[in-house]
Amino acid sequence: MHRLAVGINYPAWAGRNYRIQTASTVVSGLGNAAAPIATAFAVLGAGWGTAEVGYVTAARTVPLVVLMLIGGAVADRWPRHVVMVSANVFNAVSQGVLAALVLMGHPPLWTLLALSAAGGAGQAFYAPAAEGVILRAVSAEHASKALSVFKMGMNGAQIAGAALGGLLAAVADPGWVLAGDAACFAVAALMRSGLTQVGGRRESGPSLVHELRVGWREFVSRRWLWAIVVQFSLMNACVLAVETVYGPVIAEDRMGGAGAWGTAMAALSVGMVASAVLMARWQPRRILLVGNGGVFLFGLPALALALGLPLIPVVVAMFLSGVGVTVFVVGWMVALRQEIPEELLSRISAYDAFGSFALLPAGTALAGPAADLLGRSGALWACALTCLGLAAAVLLVPEVRQLERKVPEARGNLPQPEPATSG
Template identity: 85%
Template structure:
C-alpha cells in the first residue's frame, strides 16, 4: 500500500515531465517503453531468483533499488529540463527493479494464503492496494499540476524507501531449500509447467496484446488528450483515480462472491478494459471518461481475483514465483512496442484512429479467449463456505 501510494502518481508525473521538457507523444511512448523493456527481459530471472531465495529479501532489495533510481530521476526533473537519455536510463532502472519485485511479491501473497480463504484474502489485499492507488493517482495529478512532476517522483522514491524498511520485518517461517540446480534448469521446469496448462498460456497471450493497448491509452494517449482538451494533468489524475475506485469497490463484491467458474467470470471483466479508449475515441467529455475508467477498474479486480485464485489452486507452491514470472513475461512482452509505437501509430491513423484500434483490440481479445474450453469450464475446487481451520501459514509478519 505504501509503495503503491507513490507509484500510482509516477506514470502521470513522468509523462508530463517529458511533455513539459518540450517533447511530444512519441517521446512519451519511448520513455514508457524504456521502463517496460527491462521489466520483460529480466522478469524470468526475477522469478527463478524468488523461488530460490527468501522472497521478502528479494522484495526489500528491489524496493531499495527503485527508491534510489526514482530519487535520481526526481532530482533531474526538479533541476529542470533533464536530457532524454537520462529519462530513458532511469525509467529502465525502475523497470529492472520491478522485474525482481513482482514475481517475489506474488509468490509471497499466494504462499501466505490458504486455498480455502484465497478469494477473501486476495480481495481484501486488492482493496488496500487500490485504496492507496486512489489517493496516489489523485495526489499525483494534483501535485503534478500544482508543484510539478519532480515532487511526485520524489514522493514515489520516499514511498519505496518506507516500504523497504517496513518489509524488513517479514519473517520466513520454515526453511526454503534450493534444489541445487542451475537457474537455467529451474526456468526449464517452470516453462514445462507453464506450457502444459492451456488456460494459462492462452490468457497470457491474450494479455500480451491487451496490455500493450491499455498501457498506450493510460500512459500516452490519455495524458495527451487530457492536455489537449481536458485541462491537463489534474483531469487525467482524476480519471486514473476513478480506475482505482472501481477496483476497490469491486473488491468488496469479490470478497463476498465466490463464483464457481472463476476464469469465465474473470474474463467477463476483461470486456470492460476497452471502455476508456472507446470514450476517448468518441471525444466524450471528462465525466464519461471517468465513468469508463471506473468500469474498467471493476473489470480489473474481477479478473485479477479470479486469476490469482486459480493460480493458488492449480500451481504448486514451489513454482509460484516462476509461473508468475512467465505470466508477467508474456503479459508484458509487447508493452514496450505498444508504447514505443503509440506515437507513430497516432501519426499514421490519427489519435482517434489509434484509440479506436485499441478499443476494438481489447474487445476482440476478450471474446477470443472464450474459445479455450478450460477458460469456460475450470471450476473452483475449495468452496469457502466449507472451509475449515487453516493450517499454520508459511509466512508471517514480525
C-alpha cells in the same frame, strides 16, 4: 514499568506476512500510482511530445520484460522477502535520482530513459517474489476473501496516489511526485524487512536455467494459463498506451491537463476497490469464465477517448474498466493459488508477467507513430476493438470456460484475537 497487553482482532486468514505485505503494498502503491502521471508530464513539460512520452514508458517496460524470468527463478531459489526488500531499495534510489534531475529542470532525454529502465529492472525482481509471498500467505479456503481485501488496499492506494499525483503535477512540479515515490519505496522496504522468512536459500541444486525449464514445462502444460497470458500480451499493450500516452496527451490538449487525467486514473482505482468488495463475498464456481467477463470492460476508456467524449464520461469508462480489472484479477489469483504448486509460484508468475508484458515496450513506443498513421482517434479505436476481440477469443479455450473452484470458501469465521503489546 508494566506493559499493557492489547488484543487486536485480526481475521483468522490475516496472518503476519499477509498483513505486512498488504500494508507495504499500500505504501508503495501510493507512489507507483502517481509516478507514471508525473513522468508523462515531466516529459511534456520539458518540451517533448507524444512520441517521447511513449519512448520513456517503453524504456521502463523493456528491462521489466527482459529480466522478469530471471527474477522469478531468483525468487524461487532465495528468500522472497530478501528479494523484495533489495528491489525496493534499488527503486528508491533510482526514483530519487530521477526526482532530483526533474526538479533541477529540463533533464536530458537519455537520463529519463535510463532511470525509467532502472525502475523497470527493479520491478522485474520484485513482482514475481511479491506474488509468491501473497499467494503463499493465504489459505485455499479463504483465497477469494483474502485476495480481494489485498486488492482493495492496493487499489485504494492507487486512488489516492493517482489523484494526488495529478494534483501535485498540475500545481507544483512532477519532480516532487517522483520524490514521494522514492520515499514510498524506502518505507515499503523497511516494512518488508519485518516479513518472516518466505522460501529458503539453496546453497546447491539445479541451475537457474534448469529451473526456468521446469517452470516453462509447467506453464505450457496448462492451456488456460498460456491462452490468457497471450490474450494479455496484446491487451496490456493497448491499455498501457491509452493510460500512459494517449490519455495524458488528450488531457493536456482538451481536458485541463494533469489534474484531469489524475482524476480519470483515480476513477479506475475506485472501480477496482468497489468490485473488490463484491469479490470478497462472491465465490463464482467457474472462476476464469467470470473473470474473463470483466475483461470485456477493459476497452471502454479507449472507446470513450476515441469518441471525443468529455471528462465525465471518460471517468465513468475508467471506473467500469477498474471494476473489470478486479473481477479478472481475483479469479486469476485464485486459479494460480489453486492450480500451481507452491514451489513454482514465482516462476509461473514470472512467465505470466513476461508474456503479459512482452509487448508493452512496442505498445508504448508505437503509440506515437500509430497516432501519426491512423490519427489519434483511429489508434484509440484500434485499441478498443482489440480489447473486445481478445476478450471474446479466449472463450474459445474450453478450460477457460470450465475451470472450477475446488475448495469451497469458509463462511462465518469470526475474527481471532492476536496479542500485541504497547508500553
